[in-house]
Amino acid sequence: MTEEDLARTTTTALSHYLRRKSTEGPAAYNAPLEDLLGRVQARLSEPFLAEVFARFVEHPFGAVESETMRLHLSQAMAQDPDFARELTAVLAGGEVSKASKPGRWPRRLLVAATVLVLVALVFVVARVTAPGPAPSPQTTIPIAGPTSDPPPTTSSARTTTTTMAPSSSPASPAIAGDGSSVPKGSPVPLVDLPRPNNDWIFEHGDHDVQLTQYPDSMWNMLATCNSNAYRGEQQFRLKNFSRLEVKAVGTDSTASPELAVKFEIFVNNDTVNAKQTVMVNPGEAKPLTVELPQDVYAVTLRTSFAVPPGKPCRSGNAVWGSPFVVATGS
Structure with missing residues (x-):
């Protein structure tokens, strides 16, 4: 067993x-x-x-x-x-x-x-x-809680780190996921976009990337000794957005120091050919930007190992620090 x-x-x-x-x-x-x-x-x-x-x-x-x-x-x-x-x-x-x-x-x-x-x-x-x-799993509250709740403190190191945010104030589309309902160039946090079946796979809230805290972030646990945690994916629905940016991708302060992670972004139905791929080595934090096509209707974020799975066991949170999309406006 x-x-x-x-x-x-x-x-x-x-x-x-x-x-x-x-x-x-x-x-x-x-x-x-x-x-x-x-x-x-x-x-x-x-x-x-x-x-x-x-x-x-x-x-x-x-x-x-x-x-x-x-x-x-x-x-x-x-x-x-x-x-x-x-x-x-x-x-x-x-x-x-x-x-x-x-x-x-x-x-x-x-x-x-x-x-x-x-x-x-x-x-x-x-x-x-x-x-x-028995309660239905479909009515449960996601582990990270609503984005309006005060973010939980996950480690003592995070309480003293620098907070990073998008260069301009985030906007909330009048129509969820539609970039034409906000002024052109407005940044919209990815966590505010609709999701298929309204499901959260990633956790979300304030989180750190290599000791720097980022608001409206997303993360998932990766573990080399657990086949169910070799990778993670989260999809969002959207239209009328021209660009997706992430302030920093990498692992958090609790991750194994040897953990290297691959971050990928896929567009629409294509989940094989990544629109953008970033390899993050241990201790690194990198920005990520990808231009979106005019006919965009979905984006999928994927994290996976850049090191072979198996023992020695390595684990940690792969974090998307403050990801947002830029609206095309009306």
């Missing part, structure tokens, strides 16, 4: 437990699951990961929140096998015993035992919570 399977089962178990706690209060208390929740919280104590954990607790059945939690748990287990052993010991006996120390049990047996216990717990919790309607 892989770390990814174990992380998925752990996330499901905690989702059901948190839902039960929200509806039943103290009566829902379960010692093993409470201990499991506490140990996961302790493991995800770094500022950015603590935010991921907090949003998962707030929306345990949210599709974005659950998937993000699963990804980070899988990565944590891949980097630290003792973490999986610790969870196994807690679920098996309620405390970390000698059997959970490295070298005593084969790792595969420990992971398999954890999965079996978690499956049983998920079944019991699901039976108890079955009468209540």
Whole structure:
């Protein structure tokens, strides 16, 4: 059983437990699951990961929140096998015993035992919570929250960094995504454009690129040890815009120092031939500009590795710092 399977089962178990706690209060208390929740919280104590954990607790059945939690748990287990052993010991006996120390049990047996216990717990919790309607993933709140909310502080370094912004004041089109409804040359933040099915794949808000903070940014986690995090894409719908600019692309202050990332922009239906590609080496931050055709109706932003996936495990957020499009006007 892989770390990814174990992380998925752990996330499901905690989702059901948190839902039960929200509806039943103290009566829902379960010692093993409470201990499991506490140990996961302790493991995800770094500022950015603590935010991921907090949003998962707030929306345990949210599709974005659950998937993000699963990804980070899988990565944590891949980097630290003792973490999986610790969870196994807690679920098996309620405390970390000698059997959970490295070298005593084969790792595969420990992971398999954890999965079996978690499956049983998920079944019991699901039976108890079955009468209540399950929330639809389509109605969940994206992990980064609405752009009007105050941006979360993701690390102590970000609170003291310089803030960069577009050279002129951003505009809001009277018709969403239509550049003819604002004056010619007006910059419109990409985060304000419509998205297919109104879905957010990337996280968005204020974020840093190599310690410099940028407003209205977007980012996604890349991880070389997780096949579901080898790349990320976000599409926007638009028309009557002549140019797309990004103040800086690169990784943030929490990324692995060795991480190199490829940033690509695709136009309309073509998701094979990039309109613009920028390779960003470790520690770099680069601007990005691409001219848009007159018949533009969609742009797709893609991030992927510029280094081979696999071990040693490398991870980090690939960030588009303050991307915006320039309106053609009426």
